[in-house]
Amino acid sequence: MCSLFVVASCFLVLRVPLMYRQSGGQDEDWFSVPGFTIATEGVPRVPYAPERRRESVFYKADQVLTALPPAFFYAQAPCFHVLPPGFGTARLPSAIAGLVAIWLVYRLALMLVGDETTAVAAAALYSLSRVFYFPATMARPDMLCGMFGLAALCATLNWSRRPTLLRLVSSGVLCGLGLLTHPFAIVFCLQIGVWVMWRSPDWRRSLLHGALLTAAALIVLSAWLPLILMDTDAFRHQFIDNVFDRPEPGTLWRILWPWPYLPHQVELVGERTGTWQGLLMLAGLVFIAWDAVRRRSPGTVLLAWLTFSSLYLMVACLGLHASKGYWCYPGALVMICVAGTLSRLSELLFRRLRYRAVVWSAAVLVMLPGLGLRTWVAHVRHWNDPNYDSRRFTRLLMERFPQEERLAVDPAYVFDAWLLHRNVILGVEAERYFEVGQFDFDKLIVARYGFDNDLPDRLGTTLVSRFGAKDDLFACYAEVYEPSLEEVSEANSDDNSDGDP
Known part of the structure; x- marks a missing residue:
């Protein structure tokens, strides 16, 4: 746990000061102010966007914002009650979710791989990755939603090892919180639904467990209804038209046939990860697939299935969508694969523990490009400017x-x-x-x-x-x-x- 504290401290030192100094980034003009209006007025809205064109997905957003589920905005509101308003305070829920996600990656790796060193390494590498860096420091719901997904995986893994009603309902509640944060939660909801039904001992309990999981998620999601009913016309234009009225085929068809969208998403992920981090993540994927087939260890097989199914479903659900922050969820699973790969590599190359640090040090060096160190140095040098x-x-x-x-x-x-x-x-x-x-x-x-x-x-x-x-x-x-x-x-x-x- 001391190692995790060091990882978390590095994240806070490197990221939080810049969160309060940098100007708004992608979509932060839309997703920063709703938390403040909840804190001051009780309703999420974007007061400086008085749009009245019905073809706009932000139609009447100055009155009520229902373009996305509101959990992230309600997570922002307490921050605005106690801290000065601005982009920095609007970003804090993402940073807090990022810290929790680091711990969840550690827990998942420990449960799936069973090795403390690998688990700590997975958390550390994830905290240094660009798939984590951006969503954890921006006023967007991506990191919070991804955190709920990782928490739901932990809860479901606990249920699979010791099935109880409370653990199953907890998993459903976490899925519902993810859906209440962002629609991309459908990725881990589908994964967990298949997982729960597969692990059930017979078809009757499979249906029962699936129904309980779904009911728990939908009950949580229903917390959105009061906002929707405030202005159903705005909800139809902001959310329904935005999510379902798109030029490409629907989500179900994309799940069945996602391949036309794979090159687009691979390009976006490559832009986000950069060359060296991308190659390291690719190596982790190749190794975990090979290791799952060769050793058939239950933890390794489950990790491989969770990782590859998350990548598949993310491509299918996003289609031609251009945002990159959603990859913080599958990216966490990939980094567990990377840590497992490096752990096996260090064991093969070096018998002495102290020499294995060479492998981990090389991995950290690979993660450094694009980590934002130049930005941090520039702001420290010009702190009073x-x-x-x-x-x-x-x-x-x-x-x-x-x-x-x-x-x-x-x-x-x-x-x-x-x-x-x-x-x-x-x-x-x-x-x-x-x-x-x-x-x-x-x-x-x-x-x-x-x-x-x-x-x-x-x-x-x-x-x-x-x-x-x-x-x-x-x-x-x-x-x-x-x-x-x-x-x-x-x-x-x-x-x-x-x-x-």
Whole structure:
């Protein structure tokens, strides 16, 4: 346990300071503010996105957000009660879930492999992996959902060794909490459902156990109903259209035939893991498959089945979806495979325990690229520089504008700007999500999202000023634009077109 404490301490030292200093990342403009509105108003919503286009998956999100199940937002709310609001506090549930996930990886590895060294190594390697790094430090529900999945696996493994009703119901409750966090929980729900029914002694109890597991999960998921019933029209557009109204075939068909989506997801995973971590994880998969066939150890066979079925189901459920955070769940199982591989390799190469540290040290070195060490060093070196502190940067930026101006703000800074009681809307132009171009605004504040999507040109705006350190990837930077005279004239003409000349 002392080793796990060291692993957890390293995670906290490396990650938490940056969580409170870095600007908003992927989808954090949508998933940071709902926890704050729950804490202050009782309802999850995105007040700076007053979308009324029915084709948008965030239709009426400024009134109530039901685009995703709400467990992550309710986990954020207590943090906002006791800590200053901002992106950092919104990210804390992910960090806490990450710490719990590290311990769960240790427990799973210990139960499946039966070796303390391998279990500690699995937890340590997982904490250093990029499949863990990003979801554990972002205000997204991925890590919390993955943590519930790992906890459900532990509960089901305990049930399989000593079947009791309480353990089975506990597994169902954890599956339900996963579903209440994110739809990708269907991956471990399917795994556990098959596992429970397979382990039951006869077909009658197989059906009974499956029904109890499902009932427990659905009872927990029903906690979402009060929010859904607040505005069923918003729920239909935000969730039903987003999850089920997609161009690719449905989830059932993708589960039966996921192969067309495999190259897309392999590419995404490769981008997330990087070359060296990806090769290490691939080696772990190859070894665990070979070892399961060769030795047929129950723990190894179960680990291989859980790992490969999680990869298969994740590809099938995601399809062409581009998000990478969901891979924190199968990634945990893969890292147990990697630890088992390295443990066997060290035993084969070295008889003395002290020499086996060479193998583990080499594995840690492989994990270092992409770990965020350069980012950490840059922030430590510029600790008092507001360009490296998103909250201070946003406050100084907002001081440049009159209080009465309406500002369209980049996702990187919109939450912090809104917390300063400024009149802001989300500076995003995406047909399926939010289109800022349909609203009048006095200034457009553009950061990396806007640059990547050519937002100033698309909205016909003119550069007014620059703010921050443009050439430093680790620093905050923004450009201020205002609508061109032609755009303003056209907008005024449209406003007067139905009235008297």
